[in-house]
Every structure is written in C-alpha cells, then in structure tokens.
Amino acid sequence: MLPPTWLVGKKTRLRALEVEDVPFFKRCRLAIDPQARGFVIQTLDGTDIGVLGLLVSGPHAAVALGFVDERRYVDGSAADALRVICNGLPRTLPVQRIEALVPTGSHSVEAHRKAGFHREGVLREALLDGKVYRDAAVMSVLFDA
Amino acid sequence: MPKIVLTGGPGGVRLERAGPKHAAALRDGFNSGAAAASTRWHLPHSLSAMSLRGQQRYAIMRSERLIGTCRFSEPQYAGLELAIVIFDPEERGRGAGTFAVSKMCEIAFTTVGTHRVELGVYPDNAAAIRVYEKCGFRHEALLRRYVHHEGEWRDLVWMAVLKRDWLAAPGGRR
Numbered sequence: 001m002l003p004p005t006w007l008v009g010k011k012t013r014l015r016a017l018e019v020e021d022v023p024f025f026k027r028c029r030l031a032i033d034p035q036a037r038g039f040v041i042q043t044l045d046g047t048d049i050g051v052l053g054l055l056v057s058g059p060h061a062a063v064a065l066g067f068v069d070e071r072r073y074v075d076g077s078a079a080d081a082l083r084v085i086c087n088g089l090p091r092t093l094p095v096q097r098i099e100a101l102v103p104t105g106s107h108s109v110e111a112h113r114k115a116g117f118h119r120e121g122v123l124r125e126a127l128l129d130g131k132v133y134r135d136a137a138v139m140s141v142l143f144d145a
Numbered sequence: 146m147p148k149i150v151l152t153g154g155p156g157g158v159r160l161e162r163a164g165p166k167h168a169a170a171l172r173d174g175f176n177s178g179a180a181a182a183s184t185r186w187h188l189p190h191s192l193s194a195m196s197l198r199g200q201q202r203y204a205i206m207r208s209e210r211l212i213g214t215c216r217f218s219e220p221q222y223a224g225l226e227l228a229i230v231i232f233d234p235e236e237r238g239r240g241a242g243t244f245a246v247s248k249m250c251e252i253a254f255t256t257v258g259t260h261r262v263e264l265g266v267y268p269d270n271a272a273a274i275r276v277y278e279k280c281g282f283r284h285e286a287l288l289r290r291y292v293h294h295e296g297e298w299r300d301l302v303w304m305a306v307l308k309r310d311w312l313a314a315p316g317g318r319r
Binding site: 059060096097099101118120121122123124125126127128133136138140142 | 222223224260261263283284285286287288289290291293298303305307
C-alpha cells in the first residue's frame with residue numbers, strides 16, 4: 001500500500017516504523033526519544049535506506065535522521081526525506097518550527113542546509129555518540145503557524 | 146527533607162533547598178508579574194503547584210526574605226537545564242543572581258555530576274546574560290521564534306557551561 005502523498009518526495013518516501021523494523025533502526029545508529037514517531041525512509045522503489053525520528057511538542061518539532069549508508073547524506077536522499085517532512089508536516093499539524101541537532105563536521109549538516117534548515121549555532125558536547133559527547137549544530141526551519 | 150543551605154552570597158544572600166515553608170513566597174513571587182517580562186513562566190501558580198515534591202528547587206534568601214528561586218530541570222538538549230528568577234527588581238544587579246548561578250553550577254558539576262549546564266535567555270535581557278557570562282556560560286545559539294511570550298514569538302539565546310571549562314577556570318569559580 002502506498003503512503004499518503006505528503007510522505008512521498010522526489011527521491012524518497014516515508015512509511016511508519018513497525019516493530020519488525022527495530023533491528024534496521026539500530027543499524028541506522030539512531031537513538032530517539034521514546035515519545036517520538038519513527039519512520040523508515042525508502043527509495044521510491046521501496047528499498048529501506050534509513051530512518052527518521054520525529055518528535056512534535058505543540059508548535060515545535062524535532063527531527064533526526066539515520067542511514068545504513070552514510071553516502072545517503074550526500075546523494076540527495078537525506079535532504080529529500082527532510083523536505084518531505086518540512087513540506088508535509090505544517091499541512092498536517094500547526095507546527096511553526098522544526099529543529100535538528102546535527103553532528104558538526106558531518107555531511108548531515110549540508111543535507112539539512114539543502115533542505116532549508118538554517119544553522120542557529122553549535123551546542124557543545126550535546127550529542128552522545130557511544131560514550132563520547134560531541135558538538136552539535138542546532139538547525140531549524142520556520143513556518144507561519 | 147535535609148536542610149541544605151549554601152551561604153556566602155553578597156550581603157548575606159544564601160541558597161536554601163526549597164521546601165514547604167517557601168511555597169507561599171514562591172507562589173507570590175511568580176504571580177507578582179515582576180518577573181514576567183524576563184521569564185518563560187506565564188500562568189499563575191497555585192500553592193499546591195508549589196508543593197515542591199520531586200523538584201530540585203532552591204530558594205534565594207536575603208535574611209528571612211525570599212528574593213528569588215532557581216532550579217534544575219530535564220535539559221532541552223543535554224546535561225541539566227538551569228532556570229533562575231529574581232522576583233524583586235530592587236534585588237537585581239546586587240550579586241544575588243551571580244551567587245546563585247555559581248552555586249548551582251557547583252551543585253551540578255560536583256554533586257549531581259553532569260557534564261553540561263544549559264539555559265535559555267531572552268536576547269534583550271543583557272543583565273542576565275552578563276551574570277551567566279560571569280559564571281562561565283557561553284553563547285551557543287540564537288534559537289529563532291522559540292518562545293511564545295505576550296502575544297509574539299520570540300527568539301531565545303541558548304547558553305551553556307561545560308564542566309571541563311568550569312573546572313579549568315582560573316582559581317575555580319567557587
């Protein structure tokens with residue numbers, strides 16, 4: 001069954017995360033808040049390539065990405081999945097800000113920028129990577145709610 | 146609840162672990178409106194809401210008068226989030242805030258053991274930003290349209306101090 005049209009982009013589409021996706025989720029090295037909604041990012045032909053976590057809290061939302069293959073951050077897939085959320089979410093919920101914490105120096109920063117995210121600053125030692133805290137760029141896109 | 150008192154502030158200012166005896170003064174402080182322009186609290190507080198169970202809240206005292214409060218909460222991003230308010234405008238600029246923030250950092254880094262303390266402040270609250278900078282906080286980000294305050298979306302300056310910086314400060318910050 002195809003997902004709603006708002007969950008389909010030019011290169012990727014999103015489907016809801018199912019229990020059987022948990023091992024795949026772990027392969028994508030993404031830890032998300034238990035309150036967050038999980039999505040599997042697929043290519044348009046239905047291949048699972050990554051995951052997306054989305055936490056909505058009133059007018060604010062936070063998004064996080066993970067991919068099995070890091071090259072997805074540079075081949076346009078990551079930016080496309082982010083555009084899907086940024087284009088569709090404000091049509092569904094009264095969200096006026098979507099933000100992301102992105103490891104500094106990673107290809108993910110550029111993927112977020114391409115999707116319209118603005119870099120607001122760097123939070124020092126804000127992302128736990130294994131046992132090490134790493135700096136994170138806080139990036140956001142705003143909407144009229 | 147064990148009585149925790151941290152003394153040594155200017156003019157005898159001290160921090161006390163907040164308890165039932167502070168509840169009425171805390172409620173009145175929050176509800177006075179004197180702090181509304183610079184804080185993220187918006188709705189009136191009830192006495193029962195000030196029961197303080199499970200909160201890491203401290204009362205900022207001058208003599209027997211509660212002049213403000215501060216507390217830790219779950220962080221927006223990482224570590225601990227610190228919130229502080231000096232209720233009485235005449236008490237601002239007299240060192241109580243700097244003392245309280247400094248002591249809260251000491252608690253966070255030496256007792257709780259967190260690696261980072263963070264907070265948000267309105268960009269036009271220059272006096273508060275100066276206090277945080279004096280205590281080692283650094284400006285990390287300008288979060289756009291982050292708080293809805295008195296009818297408009299406002300930006301928030303996000304600041305943080307790391308344990309390693311706090312420990313490495315010349316002479317310590319204690």
